[in-house]
Amino acid sequence: MKISFKHTLRGKTVIYGTILSMLAVLLTIASGYFVSHKLTKNQFDYVNKITTSAAVERTNMYMGEIAMTFNSAMNSDAFDILVSSKYTSDYNLFKAQNDYETYLKRLISLNDKIDALVLVNNNNDIFINIGNVVGKDFSEYKAPEFIKKVQDYVKVSGNTNQVYLNRYSRNIYDRISVINPVINPENMQVEAIVIAVLSKKLTEDLQFAGGTINLADGAGNYATVINQDNSEILEDNQYTFKNKLNFNGWTIYNSYKFDKIQNLLNLYFLSIIKYGLLYIFLSLILLLWISKLLVKPISKMEREIGNLNEHVIENKPINLKKRKFGFKSTILILYTVIVTIPVVWFTTGAYINSNNIIENRLGSVFEYGAKILYQHIDFIFSNYYKKGAEIAVYNNKVQTYMDEMNNSETKSSLQYVLNDFLLSNNFAGNKISNVSILDKSFNIMCSSIYNKSLTLNTIEKKDFEYLNNNYGRSLWKYYTDTSLNNSFVRIGMSIRGNGQDVEAGKLLGYMFMDFESSEIKQMLDNFSQYSNVWVYLTDENGQNTIGKDDIIPRTEDIIQLGIGLSQDKGKERVSFKSDGNSYIMIVKDFNLNSFKLIYILKNFDEGRSILYTSITILAILIFLSLIFSYGFSVMLSRNFTKLLKTILKIKAGDLNARFKSSTVDEIGVLGDSFNEMLDQLNRMIDEKYISEVRLKDAEIKAREYELNLLQAQINPHFLYNTLKTAQYMVYDGDPRAEKMIKLLIALFKTxxxxxxxxxxxxxxxxxxxxxxxxxxxxxxxxxxxxxxxxxxxxxxxxxxxxxxxxxxxxxxxxxxxxxxxxxxxxxxxxxxxxxxxxxxxxxxxxxxxxxxxxxxxxxxxxxxxxxxxxxxxxxxxxxxxxxxxxxxxxxxxxxxxxxxxxxxxxx
Missing domain, CATH: 3.30.565.10 (Histidine kinase-like ATPase, C-terminal domain)
Structure with a gap:
């Protein structure tokens, strides 16, 4: 009987296997894309929040310097004259204007954050424009329309301390401006305006922070700092992060598009689809080959049984090679392998691809964050150094008093100088907790009156040796004063003559200045607000850590491991594993001291979520593949099972059992041939074996008859011998003769x-x-x-x-x-x-x-x-x-x- 390919066992094996292969590929790609897309977006959101925090810190520092520039620009006698010009003579006004121009030039000459400072007072037509750029007149800022706009801002805000945002654009010159109006508090009128035209420095510093960064003031003005994604300003979606700035009412918006990462995911999954189609093609070839091997013995059996049914008795016996696995087991293993390979391959690939995208994104984000924090702290260290140098290097009074220390009056004068220095600096917010001066014999000559840190933290002799052996270098250390519940950074310098009143280079003594570390700690805490980010300052050996000591266990061991790897590889950024966790560490050295900035990222919870989700999906898909594989193998082997049950019935003696096929395939044809063989067998039994049984039964009956004849021969023989003996007994008159005859009667009766x-x-x-x-x-x-x-x-x-x-x-x-x-x-x-x-x-x-x-x-x-x-x-x-x-x-x-x-x- 001719059977179409799709109805043959081989055809069904190939078709079912191809369907399973396609389902496995499609389900794996779809689930992998969904999980990768969703979890990558979650991490994208998390990472960009951290990036925005770094951008906020950088912008606050930048705007803080702008605010200081405003304060300096408005802290001048010439400024007061120009602002209140209606009470000033023309000569004084002219002189004040020249003086102020000179002052502004000096103020911004080395300032890379400002292109220009502009003062506008339309009451007397005063317009001063001092800038680091050439050919920009900024004349629009003296237009009445602009003055009215600023006046409207002031009325709306009602705040005399408010600064406003503006944008100055001329051709290709496009800059952000900060407007600081001078307001008369009595009538809330704008008397003058100070304008700072910002340079591109802020844009350069924030270029790695996000796609689109916008600033907004309290009056509703917006300005775009960075627009790398060409997004609409303040696009209202879930990828826009908003944070307040230190300027009153100012806000920074960091907007991101998922397009780039989305495109990376799409490109990856397009390549996966291509590989999936290739895999389906290869699995089809494999199925064609293995299915041919599977049905080959069945075809052989079908031919042999057909020959037997046609009475070709010279046909050789059916010889089939023994297999380790049966047909059903082979199909199950084949389908399981076909389904499991793409599931494991594509799910693992999706996880690795998503993780790589996230890790690459994280690397740039955290390098940027470390850079911003490093600049912050380096600025603070520079300030510490300048304050220390004011006493140890540039103060002629201190050097003179140290050279004349034998005089008790000079010692008191030295103490007065220190007290005055400490009061003036702490009033300015520098947070100096102690200044102490020691002579060449390491004796304290005078100290500030605010605490006794030097007496509580003994200076080691090696510190003095360091200062003596490293001319021109300063000593830096971090101390924790447990008794005062305080910590501070100490800077030490040698006091030497500067050649004016004291011999140049002459060692006069030592100066130690302690700065409260709360400012640095607060800064570190701001960057450590996320559970998997840790930021520390350490010395060159990774000891004396500044930061939260209770964030993770064995912090010092992890820090020292990362520092060692950074030094061995000569790289700031290193990756390593410790205690079963993965870490990314950035190590940045400061130029002024031996301190190191340690910026650590531990494994993400979301990263583990990708792994766990991928494993879960992998397990579910494998489980489903096993179910489908088992189901298809049962469908294909259903006729096999029926045929086997029929054979077992026949083996048990039920020669009337017959195979009934539920499908049209080779097994059905084989079963029909098998039924035909059984019919012939029954006919042979009727014709031959039953006659042999009858013959055997006749032989048995003949044997019984022969045995009965033998038994009949035995009885007379025994009877003769016994009666002969009884005769002799009677002849001899033996009384036992009667007993013997009775016994003989009983014997024969039985x-x-x-x-x-x-x-x-x-x-x-x-x-x-x-x-x-x-x-x-x-x-x-x-x-x-x-x-x-x-x-x-x-x-x-x-x-x-x-x-x-x-x-x-x-x-x-x-x-x-x-x-x-x-x-x-x-x-x-x-x-x-x-x-x-x-x-x-x-x-x-x-x-x-x-x-x-x-x-x-x-x-x-x-x-x-x-x-x-x-x-x-x-x-x-x-x-x-x-x-x-x-x-x-x-x-x-x-x-x-x-x-x-x-x-x-x-x-």
Missing amino acids: GITREEKLVCVKDEIDHVKTYIDIQQMRFSNKFDVIYNISDDLMKFKILKLILQPLVENAIYHGLELKAGKGEIRVDAIKYDNMIVFKIKDNGLGINTNKLNDIKEQLNGKSQSKSIGLINVNERIKLHFGNEYGLDIESQEGEGTEVTATIPVLTD
Whole structure:
């Protein structure tokens, strides 16, 4: 019968496998894309929040300097004259204007954050424009429309301390401006405006912070600092992060587009789709090859059975190679492999790709954050150094007093200088906690009056040696004063003559200045607000850490490990693993001291989420693949299972069982051929094997008839011998003659008149005893008989007349010619499902040659006309089977033992 490919077993195997392969590829790609997209967006959101925080810190520092510039620009006598010009003469006004222009030039000459400073006072047409750029007049800022706009801002805000945002654009020149109006608090009128036109420095510093960064003031003015994504200003979506700035009412907006990362994900998954199509094609080739191997034995069996059905009897037997796995198991393994490979491959690839995108993004973000923080702290250290140098290097009074320290008045004067320095600096917010001066012998000459840090933290001798051996360098250390619950950064310098009033280079003593570390700690805490980001300051050995000590365990070990790797590789950024966690560490060295900025990123929770989610999806997809694979394998092997069940029924003896196919395929064709073979087999059984059974039954009946004839021959022979003996007894007048005749009557009554073939063991033993009593009278008690049979065996059935011939054989062939008295033992035991009788005598025994002949006769290997043992043996085998019968063992001169084995019978 011709079957189309799609209906063949091979076709179904290929089609089902291809469907599974396509499902695996499509489901894996779809789930991988969904998870990667979602989790990458979550991390994108998290990372950009951190980036925005760094941008806020940088912008605050930048705007803080702008505010200081405004304060400096407005802290001038010339500024006061220009602002209140209506009360000033023309000469003074002209002079003030020239002085102020000079002042502004000096103020911004080295300032890279400002392109220009502009002062506008339209009351007297005053317009001063001092800038670091050429050819920009900024004349629009003196227009009445602009002044009115600023006045409107002031009215809306109602705040005399408010600064405003503006944008100055001319051709390709595009800058942000900060407007600081001078307001009369009595009438809230704008008397003058100070404008700072910012340079591109802020844009350069924030270029790695995000896609689009916008600033907004409290009056609703917006200005774009960076627009790398060409986004609309303040695009209202979930990727815009807003933070307040230190300027009153000012806000920074950091807006991101997911497009770039989205494009990376799309490109990756497009490549995955290509690989998926290639995999489906390769799996199709694999399925075609393996399915051919699978159905090859089936096709061979189908041909062979067809030949048998066509009576091609010369056909060779069906020889098939044994396989480790059956058809169903092979299909299951094949489909599982086909499905599992793309699931593992694509899911793992999606995880790695997403993780790489995130790690690359994180690297730039945290490098940017570390850069901003480094600039902050480096600025603070520079300020510390300048303050220390004011005392140790540039203060002529300190050097003079130190050179004249033997005078007690100069010591008091030195103390006054320190107190004045400390008061003025702390009033300005520099937070100097202590200044101390020591002489060349390390004795404290004078100290500030605010605390006694030097007495609580002893200066080591090696610190003085460091200052002496490193001319021109300063000593930097971090201390924690547990008694005062305070910590500070100490800077130490040698006090030497500067060549004016004191000999140049002459060692006069030492100066130590302590700065409260709260400002640095606050800055570190601002950058450590996220659970997986840790920021520290350490010395060159990774000890004396400044920062939160309770963030993670074994912080110092992790820091020292990262520092070591950074030094070995010569890189600021290193990656490593410790305690089962992955870390990214950025190590930045400061130029002024040996301190290091340590910026650490521990594994993301979201990173683990990608891993855990990927593993979960992988497990689910593999589980589903196993279910689908099992289902398809069951569908394909359904006919196999039915055919196997049919074969098992036939093996159990049900030759009427037939295979019924549920599908059209090779197994169905094979099953039809198998059914046809069974039909022919049944016909052969009817024609041949039943006739043989009938013939066998006829043979058995003939055998029974022959055995009955033998038995009929036995009885007359025994009767003759017994009656002959009784005759002699009567002739001699022996009174036992009557008893012998009675025993003979009883014996023949049991053996002849009863027609049943099976009797109880008890009846058979009674028959043997009757026979023994007769023989004892014949042979005048020439032997003794011992019976060893338990009562529980007496109830079982036994073939009639099988023990008496064995006893008779023992008497005539063993004991009759033996000199002296003999012995016969009759034993019976139950063993498993058999009863074993042993008839043993101590008579003459049998020589080896004759014993072997008897054994061959018992095994049917030779013919014999003996009617004794052979008769009994054939009767047992005929009724119970060849596994039962007689066995004989004998040794010449010692006796013979005959064993009769029959099954346990209760009926």
